[in-house]
Amino acid sequence: MKQRKFDPGDVVSLRLPKDLTEQDLKGLNTLKSKLDRDFNKIITPIFLSAVNDYVTKGQKQLTVPLPNKLTEEQENHYNHPMVQQLIGQIVYQLISNPSKPFQIPNMTQQEEQKPTPEAKLQNSFAARFAKKNLLDFDD
Incomplete structure (x- = not known):
């Protein structure tokens, strides 16, 4: 089976692991019921941040904080x-x-x-x- 690359706007489906804790499941279900259609807007940045952390794990990086109020x-x-x-x-x-x-x-x-x-x-x-x-x- 040939794997194709992701493009912006593609749908990504995830399978939750069987060993997920009850607290994590409860948190996901609470977010889903509370946010309803906005659930993806909240979860996507968290997911992409985790992917970025995984990809850059071996690379050395330095974060320079910038002022909060920038135009x-x-x-x-x-x-x-x-x-x-x-x-x-x-x-x-x-x-x-x-x-x-x-x-x-x-x-x-x-x-x-x-x-x-x-x-x-x-x-x-x-x-x-x-x-x-x-x-x-x-x-």
């Missing part, structure tokens, strides 16, 4: 792959050598080095990100 624009900004990579590099530098300060390149250093257009784009993005989010002296 949609800020969330999109933080979800950008370059921003995530920059945050990862900063965290790595802090972990690998916490006593050594690290420098974020500014525009004058970039002009002296005459970087390639790709590097200039990346460095200017990093400099804007750091200036906007990390170098706030008002606090």
Whole structure:
């Protein structure tokens, strides 16, 4: 029997194990009766979180907590792959050598080095990100 891949919107059916505790069954039945049609909306994130934990079990990960009240624009900004990579590099530098300060390149250093257009784009993005989010002296 050939297994096919899941696509968004597909129906996934699960068989509950026979050794499921009475407390777990009671909790599922209570949720089902209480939520009725919204049951899937509540269970799906829990299920996907468990699947993600299982898949990433062997991988090393670090979670960086962000402020609770972010605008949609800020969330999109933080979800950008370059921003995530920059945050990862900063965290790595802090972990690998916490006593050594690290420098974020500014525009004058970039002009002296005459970087390639790709590097200039990346460095200017990093400099804007750091200036906007990390170098706030008002606090």
